[in-house]
Amino acid sequence: MGFFDRFKPKPSQPGCPPELIEELSRAIIDGFVEGEFATRLPSNVVLKKGERLIIDIPNVVLAEERAKTRGSYGGLTIRIARGFSVHTGGFEGARETSLVRIDEGSFALTNKRLVFTGASQTRNFKLSTINSFVLADDGIGINRGSKTKTEYYLGTTQVVMLYTMEPEEHDDWAPTTVEWELEGRHIQEIIQRLIQGP
Numbered sequence: 001m002g003f004f005d006r007f008k009p010k011p012s013q014p015g016c017p018p019e020l021i022e023e024l025s026r027a028i029i030d031g032f033v034e035g036e037f038a039t040r041l042p043s044n045v046v047l048k049k050g051e052r053l054i055i056d057i058p059n060v061v062l063a064e065e066r067a068k069t070r071g072s073y074g075g076l077t078i079r080i081a082r083g084f085s086v087h088t089g090g091f092e093g094a095r096e097t098s099l100v101r102i103d104e105g106s107f108a109l110t111n112k113r114l115v116f117t118g119a120s121q122t123r124n125f126k127l128s129t130i131n132s133f134v135l136a137d138d139g140i141g142i143n144r145g146s147k148t149k150t151e152y153y154l155g156t157t158q159v160v161m162l163y164t165m166e167p168e169e170h171d172d173w174a175p176t177t178v179e180w181e182l183e184g185r186h187i188q189e190i191i192q193r194l195i196q197g198p
Helices: 003-007 018-034 184-196
Strands: 053-074 078-081 084-087 090-110 113-118 124-126 132-137 138-143 151-154 160-165 176-181
Touching: 018 053, 018 176, 018 184, 053 113, 053 184, 078 138, 078 151, 090 151, 090 184, 138 160, 138 184
Parallel strands: none
Antiparallel strands: 053 090, 053 151, 078 084, 090 113, 113 124, 132 138, 138 151, 160 176
16 A cells, blocks of 8 residues: 555545335334324324324315316318208317315314314224225325215425434444435325324
8 A cells, every 4th residue: 555545535425324214114104103293293283082192283285086078079070051061070188187276274183083174175084994095296086975075185205304323333324314205105104103003
């Protein structure tokens, strides 16, 4: 090793291993299920006996799927007499579905209910009435027994937690800052665990 080799930059150390980040994510979800973060969140939800707050997120958008038929008429128009025409051909169309914003408000989960409180809409139902989930980029869609349309709650990724993962003496990775967002898959797991119980 020459004199100048001492001054060569060392290769940058790798960040925190993915399995430790996944372990952190599981610990955060455990914390939500146990209600550990609820004390840091302001909430107007009136809790019933035996009920505890899990999370309350402001500025969440409530949206629903709406179907539209788009298409066009094709064919000929033949004039038979003055003021009387016959159209031949037909209508070609296709149904398109899109998400339509219904309201914006507070999305709260307790260990028993989901409560949405917006400017014009309120949704309040037991978690046990949920039949299935639809994962969205920025939240979650919920299908439940008494509703024919999927309800989407969008904007949950505004809940962000920053953690610094520190290596132990024997680890060969550098301290890593992890940014964790509350995604739809996390909400699904939290709700499923709350429904199933301990």
